[in-house]
Amino acid sequence: MEILNLLLISSVPVVKVLMITGLGAFLATKKIDILGAEARKHLNKIVFYVFNPALVSTNLSKTVTLESMMLLWFMPVNILCTFLIGICFGWILVKIVNPPVKLKGIVLGCCSAGNLGNLLLIIVPAICQEKGSPFGDPSVCERYGLSYASLSMALGAIFLWSIAYNIMRISFSNCTIGEPSDGPKSHMRSLYGENQNMVPSNNTESLLALDSHRTSEQLPEKLSEALLRFEDCTDKKDSIIVRLSHSLKMLSCKMQLKRLLTPSTIGVVVGFIIGIVPQFRTSMIGEGAPLHVIQDSAELLSEGAIPAVTLIMGGNLTKGVNPSHMPKTLILGVILVRYLFMPILGIFIVKGAIKLGLVHSDPLYQFILYIQYAVPPAVNIGTITQLFGCGENESSVILLWTYLLASISITLWSTIFLWLVA
Structure with missing residues (x-):
């Protein structure tokens, strides 16, 4: 009975995500065209530069203190483990399937880089609001859950643009040889220093x-x-x-070191400074704070982040319906890596860290560490293929299928993770 209750708690947030994602895909269709390519581009800029930094900074500033920072040190290590394990599994998959050269980087990128931010920002607060959640008071759970998810998003972006980006850049170096030097794709490669590969x-x-x-x-x-x-x-x-x-x-x-300092990463730094420095905290946090209007305004902006991100994600997945020469074994391999092998190995890693005393006893924090191994590939993998003008359709197909199956996978693994921490 307890397992069924946990399954219900895990499924409701995923259903919410599916409904909003489906709405985004519907609005992106050619007949409706409210959320077309240009609209998604402009909305994504607002989310990237305004909504996400506001969400990250406000939640961290309210929850992070100098003492809590000492308790969160294992999260960067855990995220690094997800990348390294994904690279190893991706390398094995490439050796088995032996895909074309340009697909090797996409496979390694999809296996190593997971959606460590946006998806957690949606799922974790929804789980906190469900009755019977093992995380206690919903308001406290949501506040701390958003802080953990915000830190995960910033760290995930740093590792993505330092590890996955350079792996894909090396793989795509042969993809750009012999292409014409004019046109928008060549200009984009020139901006990012890739034309020397020609x-x-x-x-x-x-x-x-x-x-x-x-x-x-x-x-x-x-x-x-x-x-x-x-x-x-x-x-x-x-x-x-x-x-x-x-x-x-x-x-x-x-x-691409500039990409490591994304607006979300800067938001994390600002949130840490406000939360840790007592003078800033007392002047901005709380109803009686003299500068609480700044925090309130940032919180108002942050409320638009989650629905906007979900709509954009649904619109972007429609690109994967285009015909492509993607080997089915390659898609199946990425799905098995992300939804079977990595979560199983992640359980052993997090469980071992808990037994060694490396992770504190907060069940919500432990749940975040577990679920970081079970998320689908990062949507920014598609962004990286667009930067190089190589493998865009193939990455869209992988993202489409992995996100379609994410509803089942995340529900099942969330149930198991909730059972482990309950």
Whole structure:
């Protein structure tokens, strides 16, 4: 009877997600076209730059203290484990199926990077509001649940753009060879520093010439003159500094370090500062705080994040219905990795951490750690394929099928996780 009750608690949030996702897909159809490609693009910008940072900062600032930060240290380790385990399983899948080169990066990206933010922001508060939830008072559960999910979203974005992005970039390097240099896709690759892959690797002189030509065109005149003055200088120390600076710039361009500092990540930093520094906390948190109007305004903005994200997710999944040459075994392999192998291994990892005393006894926090292994692939995998103009249809097909089956998988695994922490 307890299992059936937990199954009911787990299924209701997923049904809510399905209903809003279905509405987003319906609004994105050609007949309705309210949430078409351009509309989703503009709405996504508002969510990315306004709604999500407001949601993250407000929830963290109300719940995070210096003591609680010491208790959350295992979450970055847990998320890193999800990425590393996903990469290992993805590599095994690639070796078994042996897909085309451009699909290898998509498979590794889908297996390693999960939806560690948006989906948790929807599911966790809904579970807290259900009767019979093992997490206690609904309002307290929702406040702390949103804080844990917000931190998960920020950490997931950092790992996605530092690990999954670079794995896919290396895989897509062969995909861009021989394509025309004009057009929006080529321009996008040029913006992200990928056009050097169009030069054969054995032509070192051409590569150096292209690199110096591109650098001289992109740098402003003042910076170019400064570089020339440095080259004329015979001081070896200055030369080493210039070379080191140039190497750091190239490394930053390659790894897309700017993408690590997403608005959500900045929101996490702001939320931590407000929550930890007593002066900021007393002046902004609480009804009697003199600057509580700032917190109230941010909370008002944050209320639009979850429904907007869910509608966008439904609209984006409609791209997966287009015909594609995706091997069925590859789709099945990604589904098995994300919904079977990773959750099973995640149970052993989190259980082991709990027994070793690495994770504190909060059942809601433990539930978040468990469910991070059972979420579908990150929607940003499709964004990365768009940046390189390679494998867009294939990634949409994988995302479509994994999210269609997520309703069943997340319901079942949430029931098991609730039973483990109850």
